[in-house]
Amino acid sequence: MAGVAIVTGGSRGIGAAVCRLAAEAGYDVCVNYQNDRDAALQAVEDIEAKGGKAIVYPCDVSKESDVQSMFREVDNELGTVTALVNNAGVVLPISRVDEMTSERLAKILGINITGSFLCAREAILRMSTKHGGKGGVIVNMSSAAARLGSPNEFVDYAATKGAIDTFTLGLSKEVGPEGIRVNAIRPGLIDTEIHASAGAADRVEKFKDGVPMRRSGSAEEVAQATVWLMSEEASYVTGALLDVAGGR
Ligand code: NAP
Secondary structure: OOEEEEEOOOOOHHHHHHHHHHHHOOEEEEEEEOOOHHHHHHHHHHHHHOOOOEEEEEOOOOOHHHHHHHHHHHHHHOOOOOEEEEOOOOOOOOOOHHHOOHHHHHHHHHHHHHHHHHHHHHHHHHHOHHHOOOOEEEEEEOOOHHHHOOOOOOHHHHHHHHHHHHHHHHHHHHHHHHOEEEEEEEEOOEOOOHHHHOOOOOHHHHHHHHOOOOOOEOHHHHHHHHHHHHOHHHOOOOOOEEEEOOOO
């Protein structure tokens, strides 16, 4: 077994692809999700069909007690976590900044930023040699939006991903001496259901010709990079912000 991985937002899109590939790489996987139980169970079924081991755990990563319960469940069912993929993230309906409510901002900051911090904290408490752990790896799912800013679409979302980049840089230095590598992936335009959740199901089609490689990416292409960062092949890589964005 390569280790025990928790993938937040593992039911659909990039997270589901990470769960499947991580299982193929030998990880026992906790598939976290919030609402779509059928999709999460499908990911587990696919993993088990190939001889892997996985559990599902529904919770909102922005809720502290839920996150703590999830990590305790993984301790009991799979063993000590060795890899955390902070993938759960949302965009909200396309909006200008002068239209954004405080409720909207609290929601997106809570899921995209606080959720990643809470999960990282629970992982560090188990992985860090300072806390008696044996080390581990954290991969944060940022976005090319952190560089692009997403004007007239979702500057709030882009700003949360800028925060994830800074979080990655700071945390990698904080826990590097304690056996934990921390990196981020910055996907570009990836063909998942996230665009429909912003009210723009045609976003991939609309913007793909502006990508230097003239196409969108797949969830699997992002997952390949993620599982590489999780692996021993990336043993000297930490604090990296890896663009998987077709040159965008
Ligand atoms: P997606 O297809 O919309 O899937 C989102 C996943 O996150 C689902 O599994 C969803 O669970 C889960 N989730 C949402 N809110 C949650 C919460 N509060 N707690 C726990 N889980 C939650 O999104 P995606 O495109 O795969 O994106 C995954 C990550 O990549 C996100 O962080 C996103 O910002 C980033 N990203 C995506 C793109 C892109 O173009 N697709 C580009 C750059 C970065 P349910 O199934 O239960 O709803």
